[in-house]
Amino acid sequence: METMGNLVSFVRSAESGSFSAAARRLGLTPAAVSRNVAQLEANLGVRLFQRSTRRLTLTEAGERFLANVGSGLESVQAAIADVATHAGQPAGVLRLTAAPGFGCDFLLPLMPGFLQRYPDVTLEWTFENRQVDLIAEGFDAAIGGGLELAPTLVARDIAPAHLILVAAPAYLSAQDPVRRFEDLATLEHVAMRSVQTGRIRSWMLQGPDAQKRPLDLTPRLLVNDPQALRQCARLGLGVALLAVPDVLADLESGRLQRVLPDWSVDAGQISLYFSSQKLLPAKTRAFVDFLVGQAREQAWATRLNAR
Template structure:
């Protein structure tokens, strides 16, 4: 009979594509994970991975074994986590990922109530603009958009992801206010270069009556961080396209104003990502239910809607 440790080491290594990534998720050393997988292969009498200096690749036998054991192992592990400690009460380290601005303004302010309700849970926030790999990086949940839905991950929409054009009140006072999309090129354009691709992304603006127009302007200034882009707009350097949550506090205090208020970019949804296990660990289930409830109570769907 194989040990749970050997099976977990195999499944996590297959999901992550490396012993090192699997080790981070399991809280083991890469050598220990490699040893567990080697022991499993020896016991089964088959090679499960093709090993190279760059990555692990499943053999045909490994793919069949993963398909047969993966879902059952997740259920066993979730059941163990659910009943371990405090008779299944939420407890333990909860690893979470979100963008810095959204975490600062909307997620971290929820923590006092969450910690009050679940004192045995220790949230560990990783705030970064990069798109994480929920499984390989060992996160319990992530909030954002554009994360690839790998096997074992589900996404729950919590609010629209709309982007709007903004500029400072001082900048707009010093320039002729525009009324039509064709006049946008008369203003200084601030843009963001993607951290992932290094490119300036092209966007499609949507108008109040369903019109569509590409946002294709020559940038006057470039940054690679949305918070830096927002700061440049606040400093009066020009017009920037930013997500509603990133600029909402400054729209509310009058520091920033919308440019062409009837126009916006629909970038999809802000999602809460978590494991698709039928039996989620109690700490993850508690956080999912808590965040969805708070988003509904605080009216995020309407608050972040650029059409409102």
């Protein structure tokens, strides 16, 4: 395979009609340019120039080769120049994925600051309530929990993944007080089917003294989306088990309140997943550093902790 130096020396010599003029454009000696062209001719097995003491003239084979390689060489050089110019600078399309609730409430509000800091990056978000295959689906990073940590992936924890029981204050005020875990059976429940399995998951709740009890109740209403489940709780249809990020704003406003606040589900961590490759693209590295920093500044580890 020909080196870029040989090809560039040939094209510039053909354009200028001499090795000396080509050498001045390339910052080389005339001897070096002549050597590169000779090597190219030897490799191709054809003579590309008719040489004289005054000027270089393309042979018929040389004219055909110049026509075929000339425009392509310019494109390659432009591509190399672009990469060199942006080396280490965050640029390009950054494909990201997260759950809709967490994405809209916690991640999108951070994006004006990110885009202002990195104006050459274009963000493409995909919000879905499912586990993705980061590499196979072409995402640069994913935010969520429970992704299989393949050897090609790295996970940076950004917040605890805790689930809590919530209900509308008006609904709770019309019921008998719930003081013990067993009192949950007196309340109506709304729940969500798993998007992956279609089943109603039985969660294990942990109490104040580290005791564990399964939440195994028959729901009155089923949905397939966390935001729909939150709306059911807001409407006073019963008690719902939801992730803290999905209900934090409602808890802070008083629109929802916790039921048995000493009990919660520990579902692990909300993590930022990205490729473990050593030469991580600058756009991805910038996003990782930005998000980890924002999570720390906004105290997500404390605000989203159910305990």
